[in-house]
Amino acid sequence: MTIVDLVPATAVAALSGAVGLAVPAAFHPVAAEGLTMSAGRLGSTVAALLGLAGVLVGGLALARPRAGETRRGSLALAAGAVGLALGGLVVITSDSGIGTGNGRGGGYVALVVGLAAVLIGGVVLARSRRAG
Numbered sequence: 001m002t003i004v005d006l007v008p009a010t011a012v013a014a015l016s017g018a019v020g021l022a023v024p025a026a027f028h029p030v031a032a033e034g035l036t037m038s039a040g041r042l043g044s045t046v047a048a049l050l051g052l053a054g055v056l057v058g059g060l061a062l063a064r065p066r067a068g069e070t071r072r073g074s075l076a077l078a079a080g081a082v083g084l085a086l087g088g089l090v091v092i093t094s095d096s097g098i099g100t101g102n103g104r105g106g107g108y109v110a111l112v113v114g115l116a117a118v119l120i121g122g123v124v125l126a127r128s129r130r131a132g
Contacts, residue, residue: 038102038103039103040090040093040094040102040103040104040106040107041102041103041106042103043086043089043090043103043107044086044087044090044103044104044105044106044107044109044110045103045106046086047082047083047084047086047087047090047106047107047110047114048083048087048106048109048110048113049083050079050080050082050083050086050110050114051079051080051083051084051087051110051112051113051114051115051116051117052083052113052117053079053117054075054076054077054078054079054080054083054113054114054117054118054120054121055076055080055113055116055117055120057072057075057076057079058072058073058076058077058080058117058120058121058123058124059120060072061073061076061124062120062123062124062127065127070125070128072124073121073122073123073124073125073127073128074121074125075121076117076118076120076121076124077117077118077121077122077125078121079117079121080113080114080115080116080117080118080119080120080121081114081118082114083110083113083114083117084110084111084114084115084117084118085114086110086114087106087107087108087109087110087111087113087114088107088111089107090103090104090106090107090110091104091107091108091111094107
């Protein structure tokens with residue numbers, strides 16, 4: 001998958017996670033079973049995958065420095081920011097603790113991974129500005 005293909009896929013994944021979280025809380029079960037995919041679990045999974053994609057793209061940009069890495073840096077920054085925001089939304093809207101199936105644990109993981117992607121993307125952008 002190229003970077004050009006990753007941007008629409010990221011947008012679709014972010015929108016699908018946000019739509020799943022928009023369902024009123026009355027329709028969410030309090031505790032999900034072990035293998036069911038609740039809206040919180042889906043949102044936190046999408047957020048963590050977005051953050052992970054941002055870390056990977058930013059890591060590749062750091063590992064192979066080339067002139068004009070602003071595209072990869074900004075992609076890592078954007079994917080990390082969306083993952084960070086979606087993970088925060090999952091944590092805020094979760095009405096139970098970790099282990100109940102509402103996605104709070106995955107939301108915390110998404111916050112950490114999204115923050116790492118934002119930081120790596122910022123380093124890539126700062127390095128490309130200095131090189132240019």
